[in-house]
Amino acid sequence: MEYYGTLGPACGSVQTLKEMLAAGMTGVRLNLSHGDLEENGHWIRMVQEAGRELHSQVQILMDLRGPELRLGRFKEEIQAEEGSWLVLGDGGLPVPEEALAYVCPGDRILIDDGKVELEAEAGAAPSASGCRIMARVVRGGLIKSGKSLAIEGKAVPMPTLTESDRKNIREAVSYGITGVMLPFVRNKEDLLVLREALKEAGAGEIQVFAKIENMQGVEAIKELLPYCDHVVIARGDLGNAMPLWKLPGVQKRLARECREAGKPFMVVTQMLDSMHERAVPTRAEVLDIYNAVLDGASSLMLTGETAAGSYPAQAVEYLVNTGEEALRDMEEA
Ligand SMILES: Nc1ncnc2c1ncn2[C@@H]1O[C@H](COP(=O)(O)OP(=O)(O)O)[C@@H](O)[C@H]1O
């Protein structure tokens, strides 16, 4: 069983990383949506140093940008109040033009895994005079730079890899990357494009993790399985693609497909979300971890809990101890 933590400011010291490894973490994930390999290289070196000191082999995953939609960069966080209006695009919230062109009147726009929800202004044309529309805040909250973005029910056509993905792939071997995650995998062609780029970079040995994050990926799961080494059930974005009460059923269905094909799979996102701010998780969270192991997950991963939370080492401890308990119970049963 592999246990991953996402790297971020909250665990950016050799000491904290050693505590996480001592608690049973076996690998880390670097989310390249927040900066490329060169900018984040210091974190990888810290992980390698922590691993050397504890004599542990650490898996290092890089999570590409891929065809994922995200807000652009901006300095000041925005407190979006329910009922207020926001400008999207030119002079306002930096939304990629490819996405703006797809927004129609009445569309729901989900930011940061749906924490903030907007409704596009009635009357906004699909092309919206190129690059600017108004949206009303339906569910308010804090909007931070670089957060995920989705137009409910719409698939915006995007290339498989960005230019920065290709650069990061070329540098992957020199940083000791062991696995690469591709977000929003839609079809087998996405995985073939990634495999080809890895091969060209002399990185054909790096493991490919296919992140299933929307309905296109869910529907294509059978077709995708032969072209990846691992499937990632990425519940953050996947939860944006359907009413949340449908997510458990979809997670179980993906897990069953993977089990039947003998494909290892990872379950990720909000496994211990309350541990952003609390040292002890909820009962529901530990049960979620336990159930994922019972369903056959080969790896589990923490995201914001380790990248930006107040208790990164404690979160790893709960993840690992609960996962190992589930494995023991399965053996005894
Ligand atoms: N490489 C990084 N550099 C700076 N901050 C990061 C990095 N990776 C993660 N974070 C912070 O931790 C948060 C949670 O990480 P993650 O779940 O990977 O991102 P997101 O929620 O944006 O997909 C991010 O939103 C960001 O604030």
Ligand SMILES: C=C(OP(=O)(O)O)C(=O)O
């Ligand atoms: C892990 C996920 O992806 P990201 O953190 O890149 O949004 C997710 O959506 O569950």
